Amino acid sequence: MISYRSHRSHRFLKWQILFSKSYISGSENLPKNSEPPENSEPPENSKPVERICRIMQSFPKIALERTLDESGIWVSPEMAEEVIRRFENAGILAFRFFEWARKQRRFSPTVFAYHSLITSLAKIRQYKLVWDLVGRMGREGVLNIETFSIVMRRYSRAQKIDEALYTFSVMERFGLTPNLAAFNSLLSALCKSKNVRKAQEVFDEMRHRFQPDVKTYSILLDGWGRAPNLPRMWEVFDEMLERGCDADIVTYGIMVDALCKAGQIDEAVNLVRKMTCPPTSFIYSVLIHTYGAERRIEDAVNTFLEMERIGVSPDVAVYNALVSAFCKVKRFNNCFRVLREMEDKGILPNSRTCNVILNSLICAGRNDEAYKVFRRMIKVCEPDSNTYTMMIKMFCETERLDKALKVWRYMGLKQFIxxxxxxxxxxxxxxxxxxxxxxxxxxxxxxxxxxxxxxxxxxxxxxxxxxxxxxxxxxxxxxxxxxxxxxxxxx
Structure with missing residues (x-):
């Protein structure tokens, strides 16, 4: 219960919001070619999902359900999936929408919607709501192994290792028998959260319950490679071969990546040459990125050319690695040439491409150029949270708060949470x-x-x-x- 004084503060703060919200989220017209493009509000007859998202962003929680009711929009399961996906950074808001949608007649949420919402809530550590949803899925008969895998991953990321292990152990109470896929998910969650020693303990304790496959061993290889503990990684690799599991291209990719991250790129190249299967674009992207990180730009370019010569088509990850290599040595003109080549080949840049270039320009003190690149690239790829955060931080640190707020407003108009x-x-x-x-x-x-x-x-x-x-x-x-x-x- 909020005290009287707090209630009075609430009214006071709301008055301030009315006074200052226009400054934060206003949509005044901006000069052409100088700011992010800010479009006018979509018409009322726009897509229902767009209307729902505008309502959710515009109305406080007290009025949200009533406003959604008054909209007259009937929500299909597919629409619910899209709304929840868009509000992945606002778990409570997504949950309130979900609860409202469930009250509509004949609405049956999909497993994907449940999983997206569980991920969103777990990101902000709303674990009680997560387990409420798990229980609801069980009652509706749509619970599966992936549900528990998601919960294990989110607990592990939050370094709640006991809770991740509990999630694995409790599956049988919900009528699901843990299988090899669930076991692999638990190991993967532990390894990716830098708890490979615990993952190895779990593997050693439970290996009799499951028949480890190449994916199981690859997960452990990845964990020890990230540690980094290369001697232990090679021990696991040898054990895998002894038990009759042949390494596949994913296994080799993991080991090449681990060797490169440990600064042993020459050994990584030797491993690639010994592989019994042709290298993938992922392996080449790792090599190019590592050469770039070591500022061996000629080796990075030669590796790219070798890849093309043997007939491996570069994808966006390979191009991102090449862009990153040029950024490391501040050859920004070469970066832009790579972007033009991507355009010629019909390969669209992604947020990673954008973020690599922006971060390098900002670190080089070329803030105005970074903003120009940002404005150009948002026309061809969707920025992510890192993109927006990077630009807002750049303007805040250079005392250009007006520009930071304009990026914020553009983000709002794009309905990005x-x-x-x-x-x-x-x-x-x-x-x-x-x-x-x-x-x-x-x-x-x-x-x-x-x-x-x-x-x-x-x-x-x-x-x-x-x-x-x-x-x-x-x-x-x-x-x-x-x-x-x-x-x-x-x-």
């Missing part, structure tokens, strides 16, 4: 400029989307509010933080 890091970067930038009102608006929006602000970000806002003797607003924000759903492990 900011990640926790994107929110934090802009809130920190606003605090740096003493913009307490606007920082509080964004902090409240962040909390309403179910994201817990990092301690450092909340601390910056707190410090600013205390400096301005606005303890009532601070108390209100602290109450909102307490109202976030807890994260117990539910049986």
């Amino acid at each position: 900011p990640s926790m890091h994107t929110f934090s970067v802009l809130i920190n930038g606003l605090c740096e400029e003493g913009e307490a009102n606007r920082a509080c608006v964004l902090l409240e929006e962040m909390i309403d989307k179910g994201m817990r602000p990092p301690g450092s970000t909340f601390g910056r806002v707190k410090q600013l509010l205390l400096k301005e003797q606005r303890e009532d607003v601070l108390e209100f924000l602290e109450e909102k933080m307490k109202l976030l759903v807890k994260e117990p492990l539910c049986d």
Whole structure:
């Protein structure tokens, strides 16, 4: 229950929102060729998914369900999938939409929708809601091995190893018998979260229950390679061969990647030459990237040319590796030539392409050029959270808050939900400029989307509010933080 004083703070903060929200999310026209393209609002008869997303972004939680009801939109399972996917960075908002959609007649959520929502909620550690959804899937008879694999992965990423192991062990209570695929998922979740020693323990304890295959061993090879512990990786490789599992192209790719990351690229090249199957574009992308990281640009280019010569078609990952190699040595003109070659071959750049170039330009102090590249590339590929965060941080650090806010507004018009890091970067930038009102608006929006602000970000806002003797607003924000759903492990 929020106290009277906090309620009064709530009204006070809402007044501030009315005053300052237009500055944060306004859509004034921008000069051509100088800012991100900001289109006008879509017409009312636009696609239903677009309308739902606009409603979800525009209305506070008190009015959301009523506004969705009044829209008259009937949600199909496919539409629900798309909305949840778009709000993957706002798990609580996605969950509220899902709960509203379930009340519609004849609505039956798909397994994909459930999995997307579970992933979204687990990202913000709303584990009680995650297990509620797992239980609901069980009652509806749509629970499967992949559901538990997702939960294990998210627990492992949060370094909740006991909970990940619990998830594996509890599957039988839900009527599912763990199989080799589930076992591999558990090992993979542990290895990718840098817990390969635990993964090896689990493997040694449970190998009698399952018949390990080449994928099982490849997961362990990847884990020891990431550690890095190359002697242990070779031991696992030898054991795999002794047990009659032949290495496949995925196994070789993992080992080449591990050797390259450990700085043993010459040994990686020797392994490629000994392979019994032809190298893939992934293996070449790893070699090119490593040569680039070591600033051996001629070797990177020669590897690219060799790949083309033997008939392996470069994909976007290979081109990204080549772009990264040129960026390392600040040959930006070569980067743009690579982009033109990609265009000629019909290979579209992706957000990774964009981020590599932007990061290199920013590190080189070429901020204006980075912004020009950003404006050009958003016309051919969709930016991701890293792209937006990078640009907003660049402008905040160079005291160009107006530009940072324009990137933020463009992101809103594209209906892209900011990640926790994107929110934090802009809130920190606003605090740096003493913009307490606007920082509080964004902090409240962040909390309403179910994201817990990092301690450092909340601390910056707190410090600013205390400096301005606005303890009532601070108390209100602290109450909102307490109202976030807890994260117990539910049986």
